[in-house]
Amino acid sequence: MTFVMAGYMSSCLLLTSLLTLQYIGAISATQMCTEVTVNLTYNCESLRLEEIPESLPATTKFLEFSFNFLPDLQNSTFGRLRDLVYLDLTRCEINWVHEDAFENNKDLSTIILTGNPLIFVADTAFEGPRALKHLTLTQTGITSVTFIPMQNLGNLETLHLGSNHLSSIQLPSTFPAHNLKVLDFEWNAIHHITKKDIVSLRQASNLSLNLKGNNILDIENGAFHSTAFQSLNFGGIFDISIVLKGLQNSTTQTLWLGSFQDIGNPQISSDMLEGMCNMSVEVLNLQSHHFLMSNTIFQCFTRLQELDLTQTHWNSLPSGIEGMNQLKKLVLNQNLFDNLCQISAASFPSLTHLYVKGNIHKLDFGTGCLEKLKNLLHLDLSNSKVASDTCCNVQLRNLSLLQYLNLSYNEPQTLESEAFRECPQLELLDFASTHLHTHASPSPFQNLHVLQVLNLSNCLVDTSNPQLLEGLQGLQHLDLDGNSFHSGILTKDNLLHTVDNLQVLVLSSCGLTALEHQAFGNLGKLRYLDLQHNSLTGSGLDAFSDLKETHLNLAANSIRIIPPNLLPVFSQQRIINLSHNPIDCSCSNIHFLNWYKENLHKISDPEETTCGDPPALNGVKLTNVTLSCAFSTVGIFFLVIFFLMGITFLIILIRRYVIRKYENI
Ligand SMILES: *[C@@H]1O[C@H](CO)[C@@H](O)[C@H](O)[C@H]1NC(C)=O
Numbered sequence: 001m002t003f004v005m006a007g008y009m010s011s012c013l014l015l016t017s018l019l020t021l022q023y024i025g026a027i028s029a030t031q032m033c034t035e036v037t038v039n040l041t042y043n044c045e046s047l048r049l050e051e052i053p054e055s056l057p058a059t060t061k062f063l064e065f066s067f068n069f070l071p072d073l074q075n076s077t078f079g080r081l082r083d084l085v086y087l088d089l090t091r092c093e094i095n096w097v098h099e100d101a102f103e104n105n106k107d108l109s110t111i112i113l114t115g116n117p118l119i120f121v122a123d124t125a126f127e128g129p130r131a132l133k134h135l136t137l138t139q140t141g142i143t144s145v146t147f148i149p150m151q152n153l154g155n156l157e158t159l160h161l162g163s164n165h166l167s168s169i170q171l172p173s174t175f176p177a178h179n180l181k182v183l184d185f186e187w188n189a190i191h192h193i194t195k196k197d198i199v200s201l202r203q204a205s206n207l208s209l210n211l212k213g214n215n216i217l218d219i220e221n222g223a224f225h226s227t228a229f230q231s232l233n234f235g236g237i238f239d240i241s242i243v244l245k246g247l248q249n250s251t252t253q254t255l256w257l258g259s260f261q262d263i264g265n266p267q268i269s270s271d272m273l274e275g276m277c278n279m280s281v282e283v284l285n286l287q288s289h290h291f292l293m294s295n296t297i298f299q300c301f302t303r304l305q306e307l308d309l310t311q312t313h314w315n316s317l318p319s320g321i322e323g324m325n326q327l328k329k330l331v332l333n334q335n336l337f338d339n340l341c342q343i344s345a346a347s348f349p350s351l352t353h354l355y356v357k358g359n360i361h362k363l364d365f366g367t368g369c370l371e372k373l374k375n376l377l378h379l380d381l382s383n384s385k386v387a388s389d390t391c392c393n394v395q396l397r398n399l400s401l402l403q404y405l406n407l408s409y410n411e412p413q414t415l416e417s418e419a420f421r422e423c424p425q426l427e428l429l430d431f432a433s434t435h436l437h438t439h440a441s442p443s444p445f446q447n448l449h450v451l452q453v454l455n456l457s458n459c460l461v462d463t464s465n466p467q468l469l470e471g472l473q474g475l476q477h478l479d480l481d482g483n484s485f486h487s488g489i490l491t492k493d494n495l496l497h498t499v500d501n502l503q504v505l506v507l508s509s510c511g512l513t514a515l516e517h518q519a520f521g522n523l524g525k526l527r528y529l530d531l532q533h534n535s536l537t538g539s540g541l542d543a544f545s546d547l548k549e550t551h552l553n554l555a556a557n558s559i560r561i562i563p564p565n566l567l568p569v570f571s572q573q574r575i576i577n578l579s580h581n582p583i584d585c586s587c588s589n590i591h592f593l594n595w596y597k598e599n600l601h602k603i604s605d606p607e608e609t610t611c612g613d614p615p616a617l618n619g620v621k622l623t624n625v626t627l628s629c630a631f632s633t634v635g636i637f638f639l640v641i642f643f644l645m646g647i648t649f650l651i652i653l654i655r656r657y658v659i660r661k662y663e664n665i
Pocket residue numbers: 038039057059
């Protein structure tokens with residue numbers, strides 16, 4: 001016992017010295033930047049620095065320097081950091097950017113000046129960098145694009161000018177815009193756009209122009225005539241017909257005309273959308289608008305490939321929509337359908353991707369509502385209160401190419417046997433948090449031979465049915481988080497015996513208290529096993545002997561002692577997470593504690609891997625515990641002597657007692 005006490009004493013001493021070290025560390029951290037990657041990336045955010053610290057190496061390439069104090073940028077400010085590539089100076093109270101402020105930073109490609117009240121920027125401020133590509137001047141109080149010095153911006157690809165006081169998007173004729181790909185004017189005060197404005201952008205091809213949050217009142221008719229854009233964002237526009245008039249004869253890959261919830265926009269009628277007939281758009285977003293129901297509402301959408309109608313208050317789409325044969329992707333999230341058939345799927349026969357997420361009403365899965373979508377690959381019905389009697393063959397009729405199906409967060413479903421006969425190509429099936437009733441056999445997933453990912457987390461599935469996962473021979477990733485097992489035991493003939501190609505298995509929060517020997521007997525390909533948040537103890541962990549090179553996550557269990565015979569089993573794994581377990585740090589666990597120190601490279605999260613016992617070491621990191629449990633030879637010698645003396649003494653006593661007793665007789 002005394003020797004164990006000595007062990008405690010030494011670890012206490014160690015602990016005290018470590019705490020002292022940490023305290024010193026904390027003091028200097030307030031003046032020091034964080035090293036993200038050695039010699040390359042440093043973070044000096046919010047340190048109230050007034051200069052670049054000497055401690056930063058000259059090799060620094062990426063510097064995060066926001067929320068400091070640098071009112072004047074001079075050529076000497078960053079002179080020492082000659083390798084800089086990326087410089088973030090957000091909110092450094094910069095007022096003045098002097099001549100050649102970056103003259104020594106030849107490789108600088110990104111400068112972020114967000115939130116600095118700029119008063120003066122010298123003409124040669126951005127001279128120096130060979131190829132400055134990204135310049136951010138968001139929230140700098142700029143009132144005109146002419147404020148930006150144009151020298152040496154010929155390589156510029158992105159220019160962010162959001163949240164300023166600009167009233168025109170016109171670039172000066174001398175502005176070197178030929179490489180510009182992104183021009184961001186969001187949240188300025190741009191109310192009018194003229195032909196001249198757009199002509200000034202002509203030298204940039206394939207431009208993404210962001211005009212979100214500007215209260216645009218008029219655009220000259222045909223202002224965008226025969227120009228081509230990668231994307232145009234008019235988010236928050238009040239009357240979309242203003243934009244569409246301006247966009248006559250233009251070409252845009254993506255057009256964003258969505259609104260923001262809080263604005264009472266006029267209802268969109270087919271007349272207002274007529275302008276769409278005279279322009280070329282592939283992807284259109286109209287989110288958060290109201291529409292006037294009419295069969296002709298989408299008549300000018302025939303060339304669209306993608307349409308986003310998120311939160312557009314539809315109870316049903318008109319059934320007479322014609323000509324939308326090119327549409328590949330349709331987003332109908334957060335609408336008010338009662339039955340899936342109300343989306344009139346037959347009007348969009350070429351769809352490959354369909355999203356009806358977050359429906360506001362309870363959504364009847366219907367019968368064959370999607371049967372005309374024979375090219376459908378991706379169907380997301382998550383979070384939509386989807387309800388059905390028995391799922392899923394009549395609902396998914398004719399979707400023979402479907403690869404992705406998301407039915408997570410819906411009403412409880414009853415899965416029939418072979419419930420996915422109609423879509424044998426499924427690769428991913430997500431039922432997370434949708435309660436599932438299944439018939440005993442055959443398995444609902446019987447024919448899904450190419451299914452790779454199955455998410456059954458929090459589905460309350462019948463884990464005692466060993467046939468449940470039959471047929472899933474291609475399954476690589478299975479999530480059973482939050483499902484419970486009978487008496488908390490994972491038996492050796494559990495439902496996993498049919499899925500022997502698994503690479504990732506999640507059994508977290510399953511209430512497991514024990515694993516039977518060979519519970520993972522067939523899972524030789526497992527790379528990650530997640531058993532977090534169960535109640536496993538040290539016994540029964542030999543079930544892992546069938547696993548090799550696995551990442552074992554055993555965090556937040558009740559593991560105290562790991563018996564010595566398990567250590568070879570642990571050694572053959574790749575990574576082990578034992579954090580948040582009440583590990584016993586007394587001599588009864590000394591073999592494991594020694595193994596732990598020798599195998600730290602396998603341990604993930606050593607910071608949170610702490611002792612739970614004995615009380616004196618509660619919360620101490622395993623790495624900081626030093627125990628000496630072995631008795632020395634001298635110790636053993638004295639112990640034996642004491643023991644022998646004790647016995648001799650006892651014998652003498654007994655002898656005396658017996659003799660005295662007989663003397664009395
Ligand atoms: C960091 O830079 C120093 C000085 O140039 C050099 O000695 C060291 O090897 C570098 N470290 C790494 C990881 O590159």
